[in-house]
Structures are given as C-alpha cells and as structure tokens.
Amino acid sequence: MSDADERIEELMRRFEIPLQQFATRIIGDRERARDVVQETFVKYGRNGARSTSSSAEPATWLFTVCRNGALNVCRKEKRMLFLDEELIQSREDEQPMPFRHIEQEEASGFLTRIIATLPPRQQEVLQLKFQNDLSYQQIAEITKTTANNVGVLIHTALKSLRRKYAEASKDFLPFEPRTT
Amino acid sequence: MNTDDPKLTAFALDELDEPERSTIARAVAESPEAQRYVDETRGMARELKKEFAAELRTESSRSLTLIDIRDDPWFWAKARPLALAASIALFAIITAIGLAKYRTNRDIARNEASPVEVESDLPLPNTMPNPIAVSSGKIDHIVVAEVVDPQPGGDRQQIEVISDTYRIAKMQKCLSAPVLLRNVDRSPSSRIYELVFSERDGAEVATAHFYRARNGKFVLQLLQSAKTPSGTNLSEYVLPFNDWMEAIGYAPGA
Missing domain, CATH: 1.10.287 (Helix Hairpins)
Known part of the structure; x- marks a missing residue:
C-alpha cells in the first residue's frame, strides 16, 4: 500500500465511527448515515487527499463532506432537519430530532438524554467540539458559519445544559428510609 | 465580571x-x-x-449485536426460515427482471457499439466502496485454506474452519470498512491464504486472498464473484488487515 492508502486507513480508523454518529444525528437513520460515511471516504480517496495538506485539515474536510452528504439525504428524502433553520428553531421544542428518539431508547447516560433535548445546531457543535476535539474555527468551516457564532452556540448550549441538568437532578431525591 | x-x-x-x-x-x-x-x-x-x-x-x-441475534434460538427457529424464503422469492423476481433488462440492453448495445474498444486512460481512484461492508454482518463461519495453485479453481489445502464468536466478530469488523484502498503494490508474498466467508446456511458472502504485501503489511483482497457489482475491478483494491492476529491468529509467511 502507498503512503496515501496508509493515510486513508488511519483516517478511517480515527473518523469512521465519529462520522457515523455525526451523520446519524443529522439523518436519524444509521443505515443511511453509513452510506453517507462510505461516500465521504470514497470522495476523500478521489480528491480529498489532494486538497488537504496539514494534519488538522482532513478532519474539517471529512466532517464538511459528511455533513453535506447527510443534508443532501435530508433534502432528497424531505427529512425536516437543518433545512429551514428558522422553521426548525420555532418547532424544535415540539418536534424532536430523529436522533432524539434513538437517544431516548438507547441513551447511555443522563447527560446524553439532556443533550438530546437541545436544539439541533447546539447538539451539532457540541458533538464536533467535545467528541472530536475540533476548534471553533474548524467547526465554523464545517457548519458554514463564523467562529464567533460557534462560540455563542457553545456558550448557549452549555448554559442550557447546566440549567437542565440542575432541573433534572431535582427529580432524583435521595432515598430516606422511614424509621417509624 | x-x-x-x-x-x-x-x-x-x-x-x-x-x-x-x-x-x-x-x-x-x-x-x-x-x-x-x-x-x-x-x-x-x-x-x-x-x-x-x-x-x-x-x-x-x-x-456485535448481529451476533446476539445469531445466538437467539427464536430467531433461528422462526424468523430466519421466513426471512430466507422471502429473500429467495424477492431475489428470484429481481433476477428475472434484471436478466430481461440486461438482455434487452445488451442487444441494443451490440447494435450501437463501436468495433474498436477504447480503454480508459483515467487514473483509478484511491478508494472504492466496499461491496461487502453491509453483508459482512451475515458471516457465520470462515474456511481458511492455503493456496497451492493460484489459478481460479486451483488446488487449495484447507487449514481450518473458524466459527467462534470472537474471531468472527473481529473479521466482521475488518470487512465492514466503508471503502477498499487502491492496491499500489499488487505483488503478494509467495504464500497466500484463501478465506471463504459464508453464512450459516453455507451461502457464500465473499472470498478473499490474505497475504503479506511487499511493504510487509497484511491485506485482504476480495475476489470477483457473481455478486460483485458490474464494472467493479476488485483486483485493484485491498482491505488493510491489521487485526489478522486477533481475527485469524496466523498469517501466510508471518
């Protein structure tokens, strides 16, 4: 295998699962997300390897292409995700993302369930920041916005998480056995 | 503040x-x-x-959840025969339609084809979609054999049949990679193992050659089969097989 192949292999090992999760969060369907990830790596092999040079860039490239692919699936299949931000933001409290259903069924943790209640954009930037260690600038490139806006989204998301975490924690009152 | x-x-x-x-x-x-x-x-x-x-x-x-399903007795007793029957019926219908269309298209193509075949000079892409990424989940057992005669249908000396859950899961993970990588160095080491991946009922999922490439790394090269999508040349691509020790436990020339 050539150096380029080894590089793709290394990228697959590192990013296949994170991309799979990222696409699933957008599409809400693991199988379709899997196709998108496959297509992303095919595109990387075709021209991404040539268009990226530094070690930080492949992550941005892969997530950008994966996101575009996932959004195309949403458009083609008329899934109501990310397509009309204003509409989504006005309806986000009443209509959860498909991923939220998956999370509700399979949530591994308390915090995951709270994250799933956040608006899609905030979930997206949190995942890119805290699961994939991407910088504000890289996230801005992927999500086609500004680094300042990413900062605002993350700040707002963390504030909401803190508040929701505190509220949800109140439901878990310590068990005090009756002694009489 | x-x-x-x-x-x-x-x-x-x-x-x-x-x-x-x-x-x-x-x-x-x-x-x-x-x-x-x-x-x-x-x-x-x-x-x-x-x-x-x-x-x-x-x-x-x-x-690994596919393995959980595989171990569920209800699944094998009830769901699987029904699913198999449905799949066979569906496959037969699709094949019949596909064959009819293929024949029609082939006849049209024959009439329109230029007498001189032009070979494309375009370079091959570095990756191609892995045709067994999804079906690798169906693998139930693997027949490992040493290739004595590399010709198709040539002599093979069976080494073992792998069916334990751990090694099958490791193998499935390797075979579920989203893409195959361009095989620049197509010359394998002198020894090659052939791996035949099969479903529980013996239906073949894929066959691959397992060898050490010139750079010392082990790879799997999927072989063309009836299920290979048309226009796909698998011989140009390989799957890196870094987990061979866990998936198989031994390797040709290791």
Whole structure:
C-alpha cells in the first residue's frame, strides 16, 4: 500500500465511527448515515487527499463532506432537519430530532438524554467540539458559519445544559428510609 | 465580571488567542465568580467528553449485536426460515427482471457499439466502496485454506474452519470498512491464504486472498464473484488487515 492508502486507513480508523454518529444525528437513520460515511471516504480517496495538506485539515474536510452528504439525504428524502433553520428553531421544542428518539431508547447516560433535548445546531457543535476535539474555527468551516457564532452556540448550549441538568437532578431525591 | 459571556466560555475552553486570552485571564483572576464559572465550564467539558466517548464505544460495539441475534434460538427457529424464503422469492423476481433488462440492453448495445474498444486512460481512484461492508454482518463461519495453485479453481489445502464468536466478530469488523484502498503494490508474498466467508446456511458472502504485501503489511483482497457489482475491478483494491492476529491468529509467511 502507498503512503496515501496508509493515510486513508488511519483516517478511517480515527473518523469512521465519529462520522457515523455525526451523520446519524443529522439523518436519524444509521443505515443511511453509513452510506453517507462510505461516500465521504470514497470522495476523500478521489480528491480529498489532494486538497488537504496539514494534519488538522482532513478532519474539517471529512466532517464538511459528511455533513453535506447527510443534508443532501435530508433534502432528497424531505427529512425536516437543518433545512429551514428558522422553521426548525420555532418547532424544535415540539418536534424532536430523529436522533432524539434513538437517544431516548438507547441513551447511555443522563447527560446524553439532556443533550438530546437541545436544539439541533447546539447538539451539532457540541458533538464536533467535545467528541472530536475540533476548534471553533474548524467547526465554523464545517457548519458554514463564523467562529464567533460557534462560540455563542457553545456558550448557549452549555448554559442550557447546566440549567437542565440542575432541573433534572431535582427529580432524583435521595432515598430516606422511614424509621417509624 | 459578567459570566454570561461567550468570551468567558471560549477562554475556559482554551479557544482564545493572544492578546484576548491575557485580558480575560486578568479579569478572571480578579473575580471569584468568573473563576467559579471557568472551573464549572471546564468540569462540564470533561463530563461531555466522557459522555461522547461513551457514545463512540456504544457505536463501536454495535456490530456485535448481529451476533446476539445469531445466538437467539427464536430467531433461528422462526424468523430466519421466513426471512430466507422471502429473500429467495424477492431475489428470484429481481433476477428475472434484471436478466430481461440486461438482455434487452445488451442487444441494443451490440447494435450501437463501436468495433474498436477504447480503454480508459483515467487514473483509478484511491478508494472504492466496499461491496461487502453491509453483508459482512451475515458471516457465520470462515474456511481458511492455503493456496497451492493460484489459478481460479486451483488446488487449495484447507487449514481450518473458524466459527467462534470472537474471531468472527473481529473479521466482521475488518470487512465492514466503508471503502477498499487502491492496491499500489499488487505483488503478494509467495504464500497466500484463501478465506471463504459464508453464512450459516453455507451461502457464500465473499472470498478473499490474505497475504503479506511487499511493504510487509497484511491485506485482504476480495475476489470477483457473481455478486460483485458490474464494472467493479476488485483486483485493484485491498482491505488493510491489521487485526489478522486477533481475527485469524496466523498469517501466510508471518
């Protein structure tokens, strides 16, 4: 295998699962997300390897292409995700993302369930920041916005998480056995 | 200091450049409230990283759920025969339609084809979709044989049949890679093992050659089969097989 192949292999090992999760969060369907990830790596092999040079860039490239692919699936299949931000933001409290259903069924943790209640954009930037260690600038490139806006989204998301975490924690009152 | 400020969050997450970072650091040092906010934000960031890492682990182990299904006696007793029957019927219908269309198209193509075949000079892409990425989940057992005569249908000397859950799961993980990589060095080492991946009922999922490439790395090269999508030349591509020790336990020429 050539150096380029080894590089793709290394990228697959590192990013296949994170991309799979990222696409699933957008599409809400693991199988379709899997196709998108496959297509992303095919595109990387075709021209991404040539268009990226530094070690930080492949992550941005892969997530950008994966996101575009996932959004195309949403458009083609008329899934109501990310397509009309204003509409989504006005309806986000009443209509959860498909991923939220998956999370509700399979949530591994308390915090995951709270994250799933956040608006899609905030979930997206949190995942890119805290699961994939991407910088504000890289996230801005992927999500086609500004680094300042990413900062605002993350700040707002963390504030909401803190508040929701505190509220949800109140439901878990310590068990005090009756002694009489 | 106002703690409801995205700049303070960016500072806590080490996202500020100089001189802004120093300015905020001075302000934080003078404000216990801001210090508490920064500590809490960093704590929250650590928790989020742990939570997202747990999600990744869940996703990684998801491929094993097929094995859970495989071990479920209800599935094999009831669901599988029904699913098999339905699949065979569907396959027969699709094949009949496909064959009819293929014949029609072939006749048209024959009439329109140029007498001189032109070979494409375009370079091959570095990757191609892995045709067995999804069906690898169906693998139930693997027949490992040494290739004595590399010709198709040539002599093979069987080494073993692998059917234990652990090695099958490792093999499935390797075969579920989304893409195959361009095989620049197509000359295998002198010894080659042939791996035949089969479903529980013996239906073949794929066959691959397992060998050490010239660069010393082990690879799997899927062989063309009736199920290979038309226009696909698998001989130009390989799957890296770094986990051969866990998946098979031995390798040709290792």
